[in-house]
Amino acid sequence: MIDQLIDKLTDLITDLAKAAAARLAVFAVIGLTFLIGIGFLLAAAFMAVAAKFGAIAAAVAFGGGLIVIALVGLAIMAQRDPGEGIAKQTADAPQKAGRTEDDVLFDLLLHAATTGFATGQGNKPHMQTGFDQMMTDLEALGVFDRPMSKPVQDTDPDEDTKTAG
Known part of the structure; x- marks a missing residue:
């Protein structure tokens, strides 16, 4: 698996x-x-x-x-201000808000590279962190989104009170 x-x-x-x-x-x-x-x-x-x-x-x-x-x-x-191109984090907005698909793909590429490097070095904690970051990136891309089936609604609420016969 x-x-x-x-x-x-x-x-x-x-x-x-x-x-x-x-x-x-x-x-x-x-x-x-x-x-x-x-x-x-x-x-x-x-x-x-x-x-x-x-x-x-x-x-x-x-x-x-x-x-x-x-x-x-x-x-x-x-x-120009050297930090002008860097997005500043505000107290109201979370850090990852507003990430585009390209941003997520770039993050995924970087996380995959660092995970591969950690794997080659045998560094299990960094390897696990990298896999977790990759899973978060893939989840943000919608790779793990599955269509949710609607629960079957009981059409007759009194059905379980009826007796056979």
């Missing part, structure tokens, strides 16, 4: 990891294509400016413009 559960969990984790890796690969290709496109646009703009004003003037203009853009971005990031 436990072996089947572990096999199902490992199959699920393997599928999740494959899906995450495929998604990451797609985003990497899209990002790389985007950066190459920007490079070609900059090269075309540079050639146009160089043809009109000369190569040195174009290089100074583009270099200076890119440095200004970088400095403006750096100034904006320096003004």
Whole structure:
């Protein structure tokens, strides 16, 4: 029974990891294509400016413009609060409220990795904690939700008081 559960969990984790890796690969290709496109646009703009004003003037203009853009971005990031992207826990809201399915899947992936590491190290307490966290994540995903059958209602309440015959 436990072996089947572990096999199902490992199959699920393997599928999740494959899906995450495929998604990451797609985003990497899209990002790389985007950066190459920007490079070609900059090269075309540079050639146009160089043809009109000369190569040195174009290089100074583009270099200076890119440095200004970088400095403006750096100034904006320096003004931001470092903890701004981290969700703050309030006394009214529980810590796990508002978790999206992607958050739960990412947590499941991390918990599976730490559980696997603990298993490899032979650390039974961390291993058990990891399995418990994985079960909580799977429960949050609805893996263990089973349709509840409605209880059969007695249609005739006086039926047990009737006598045969």
